[in-house]
Amino acid sequence: MFDEKKKLIQNLTGVNSSKINYYIELKKRNKEIVTQNNRLEILHQLVHDINIDMSIDEIIKRVYVKLPLVLPCDVLGLGLVRRGQLRIVAMMPRILYGSRPVTRESILWECIDSEKAHIYNPVDVEDVFFEENPALEGQVNALAVIPLFCRTRVGGVLIVGSKSLLAYPPPELNFINQLADQLAIAIQNISLYEQVNRAKNEWEATFKAVTEPILMIDNEYNILRSNDHLPENMNHDSKNGNSEKCYQKLWGWPEKCPECPMEEAIKNGKPVYRSVQLDSGIIFDIYYYPVYNQNNHITGAILHMKDVTEKTKMEAQLVQSAKLAAIGEMAAGVAHELNNPMTVIIGTAQMMLRETKEDGIATEWLKDIINSGLRCRKIVQNLLTFSRQDQYPLVPTDLNDVVGRVLSLIQYQINKNKITITQNLSSALPKIVANGQQLQQVLVNFLLNARDALEGVDREGNIEVNTWLREGKDGEKQVVVCVKDNGEGIAEENLAKIFNPFYTSKESTKGTGLGLSVSLGIAEAHGGFIEVDSKPGKGSRFSLVLPVEKE
Numbered sequence: 001m002f003d004e005k006k007k008l009i010q011n012l013t014g015v016n017s018s019k020i021n022y023y024i025e026l027k028k029r030n031k032e033i034v035t036q037n038n039r040l041e042i043l044h045q046l047v048h049d050i051n052i053d054m055s056i057d058e059i060i061k062r063v064y065v066k067l068p069l070v071l072p073c074d075v076l077g078l079g080l081v082r083r084g085q086l087r088i089v090a091m092m093p094r095i096l097y098g099s100r101p102v103t104r105e106s107i108l109w110e111c112i113d114s115e116k117a118h119i120y121n122p123v124d125v126e127d128v129f130f131e132e133n134p135a136l137e138g139q140v141n142a143l144a145v146i147p148l149f150c151r152t153r154v155g156g157v158l159i160v161g162s163k164s165l166l167a168y169p170p171p172e173l174n175f176i177n178q179l180a181d182q183l184a185i186a187i188q189n190i191s192l193y194e195q196v197n198r199a200k201n202e203w204e205a206t207f208k209a210v211t212e213p214i215l216m217i218d219n220e221y222n223i224l225r226s227n228d229h230l231p232e233n234m235n236h237d238s239k240n241g242n243s244e245k246c247y248q249k250l251w252g253w254p255e256k257c258p259e260c261p262m263e264e265a266i267k268n269g270k271p272v273y274r275s276v277q278l279d280s281g282i283i284f285d286i287y288y289y290p291v292y293n294q295n296n297h298i299t300g301a302i303l304h305m306k307d308v309t310e311k312t313k314m315e316a317q318l319v320q321s322a323k324l325a326a327i328g329e330m331a332a333g334v335a336h337e338l339n340n341p342m343t344v345i346i347g348t349a350q351m352m353l354r355e356t357k358e359d360g361i362a363t364e365w366l367k368d369i370i371n372s373g374l375r376c377r378k379i380v381q382n383l384l385t386f387s388r389q390d391q392y393p394l395v396p397t398d399l400n401d402v403v404g405r406v407l408s409l410i411q412y413q414i415n416k417n418k419i420t421i422t423q424n425l426s427s428a429l430p431k432i433v434a435n436g437q438q439l440q441q442v443l444v445n446f447l448l449n450a451r452d453a454l455e456g457v458d459r460e461g462n463i464e465v466n467t468w469l470r471e472g473k474d475g476e477k478q479v480v481v482c483v484k485d486n487g488e489g490i491a492e493e494n495l496a497k498i499f500n501p502f503y504t505s506k507e508s509t510k511g512t513g514l515g516l517s518v519s520l521g522i523a524e525a526h527g528g529f530i531e532v533d534s535k536p537g538k539g540s541r542f543s544l545v546l547p548v549e550k551e
Contacts, residue, residue, distance in 0.1 A: 056080075057090040059186060063179070064092035067160075071172060075140050075161035078183070079108060081154065086112065088133075091159075103128045111145040112154045117173055117180075118145045121166045142167035146176050148184040150191075158183060212307065216291070217262060218300040221246050231282060246303070262288045262301050269298060275308075281500045283309045316517050335380045342380075346373040378408065394526075396431040397439065399467055399479055399546075406443045407465070414451050419461035426468045432479055432546050438522045439481075439544070445515035446483035446542045453487030453540060462486050469548075477548040478528075484541040490534040498532070519544075 054062075060078050067073040077091035085101035086108060102108050106129040111118050120143040123130070130136055140161035148156040158180045162168070168176070207214065208227045213234075216225040223244050234250050246262070247253040256263070265272040265288040272288045289302040349369040356362050403425060414421055447463065454461035464484040472478045490498065499520045516530075523530050527547050534540035 054190070056187060056190065059183065060090040060092055063183070067179075071160070071175065072142075072162040072164050072167040073160055074163045075136065075159070077159035077161075078148075078156060078187075079159065080148075080156040080187075081112065086157070088159075100132070103132065106132075107143075108145055108157050108159070111147050111157050115147055115149075115154050117147065117177060119143070119168045119170070119173065120145070121168065123161075136161070139163065141165050144168045144173070144176050146180040148180055148187065150184060150188050155184070156187070213303075213305040215246070215250075215303040215305075216300060217246050217303055219266060219298070221256060221262070223249060224300070231278075231280075234278070261286070262303070264288075265290050265301050266298050277500060279496055281309065281497065282307060283312045283500075313517060313521060317521060338380050339377065342373050342377050346370055346377070349373065394433045394435055397434040397436045398431050399429055399439070399481055400425045402436055402439045402443060403465055403467065403481060406440050406447065410444060410447055414447065414463065417451060417454070417461065419451060419454055419463055421463050421465065424464065424466045426466075429467055429469055429479055430477070430548055433549055434526055434546065435522075438525075442519040442522050442544055443481065443483070445519045446544070449515065449542070450483055450485035450487065450540070453485050453489070455487075457487055459486065472547075478545050479548055480543050480545050482541060482543040484539065486539040489536040489538055489540055490532075491536055495532060495534065499530075 056078060060076055064073065064076040067076065075091070075093070077088055079086050079088045079102060086106075087101055107118065107120065107124070107127050108129055122141050123143045125137065130140075140163070142162045142165055144158075144160040146158045146160070147154045148158055150156075158176070160168070160176060207225075210227060211229055213229045213231075214227045215223055218224055223246055230250070247255065247257045247260070251257055261272040261274045269290050271290070274286050275283065276286055277283045285306045285308050287304045287306075289304070290298045291300045291302060293299045346369075349366050353363065353366040353370070356366060403423070407421065407423075411421060447465075450463045454463075462485070464482075466480075466482045466484070468480055468482075470478050470480055499516050520530055523544055523546070528545050531543040531545060532540065533543075
């Protein structure tokens with residue numbers, strides 16, 4: 001280096017040259033400096049312009065536009081090694097090049113195998129690379145092939161070609177190598193970005209594909225991410241700007257929830273489970289899982305919410321079925337034990353009646369015995385029928401008969417509480433296709449709820465049972481059985497909850513909260529519904545509405 005500077009000084013000061021040589025040498029040196037500056041500027045500009053979201057084709061196009069300013073370049077291409085095969089992935093100008101792998105005998109593989117740059121002045125047009133890409137004929141007479149290093153191995157090649165012979169003397173090789181290094185870094189960054197982006201997209205696709213709500217919440221109760229599957233009635237708008245706080249957005253609380261399960265998960269570092277029922281009746285199993293960072297510190301929690309409304313309803317029905325099954329076993333025993341003595345009582349009374357004078361007082365007594373015995377037998381039979389769990393088919397059913405059978409079972413329970421039952425049953429009621437035993441279950445629930453609503457009321461209790469035929473909104477005929485009481489009524493804010501499984505306003509010893517939930521399920525299974533009209537302090541009216549099949 002020192003000798004070169006000394007020689008340059010001697011040439012410039014005229015020690016070894018004339019004035020003419022001095023200016024020629026100065027001009028040559030200036031040109032070299034300008035070229036070098038341009039190259040550095042181009043490399044800097046390429047590094048600045050190339051973004052990780054650019055495609056390899058876009059990068060080669062951008063390099064191809066600027067490269068001729070400092071280097072002969074008529075053809076610029078790039079090949080990558082993938083799964084042991086070399087393929088040309090970009091080339092400018094857009095010469096048609098095949099998508100087939102480059103043959104191993106090509107000069108491009110020579111560069112990869114040796115891990116060294118190769119300059120061909122002139123090129124061997126008989127090489128298989130040119131044979132496989134005839135469009136290059138006449139476009140390339142000088143060729144530079146430089147390896148692209150990805151970490152410690154060759155991941156591809158940079159191809160620079162020129163129409164000019166001897167376009168790439170050895171001094172140019174240093175710049176081409178620098179260019180190749182920058183392109184290798186850019187391609188490596190793009191590959192890493194694609195991998196990260198692909199993993200991110202796969203994770204987000206998985207995250208959003210889960211139909212159950214999943215949320216990521218930080219330690220400050222801010223919702224960082226959600227898969228956007230929250231029910232509409234849980235997506236609360238905030239009036240105070242805290243809509244991204246979980247307690248505001250999910251539960252509508254202005255402050256942190258009392259006994260916050262997430263706080264427990266963060267404190268103990270263990271998953272926490274809760275069951276939550278919304279006012280709309282939707283029941284969620286919610287799970288909070290603590291999230292740890294690389295320092296093993298808890299930074300928040302994952303909230304997973306699972307809608308178990310239907311599952312809970314099924315459980316409620318199973319509980320009710322189990323209760324009825326127990327009643328059925330007991331009723332079967334009662335029927336067996338009572339039917340035999342009742343048969344003897346009725347039979348003996350009938351035989352005595354045949355031998356008794358019709359106008360005597362004994363005749364009246366015997367008739368009372370027979371009628372009471374038959375009534376007892378009917379009550380036992382109704383109890384047994386009601387409690388059976390067989391899957392009865394849907395058959396033509398008279399709703400008035402259903403009312404009569406139910407009242408024969410529970411009228412005594414209601415009357416003993418000094419409650420009057422009045423009936424107004426329509427004689428023009430058509431038969432409906434239904435399961436009579438299930439309809440009895442609905443009516444029993446209505447009547448027992450009415451009885452409970454009259455407990456503690458300081459007025460004479462009254463329950464009305466009515467049936468009638470009406471026309472629906474779409475003109476279809478509907479039969480209605482209605483139970484009305486003058487009890488305490490239901491608060492307006494609780495009306496939306498009464499059909500929720502396990503919701504009850506009664507004491508734990510008096511109700512499970514399953515009756516109306518199961519009743520609604522029976523009504524919907526018959527294509528009908530239940531109407532409720534209630535005012536606190538004035539009583540309630542529950543109506544079972546069922547469709548009449550068109551003839």
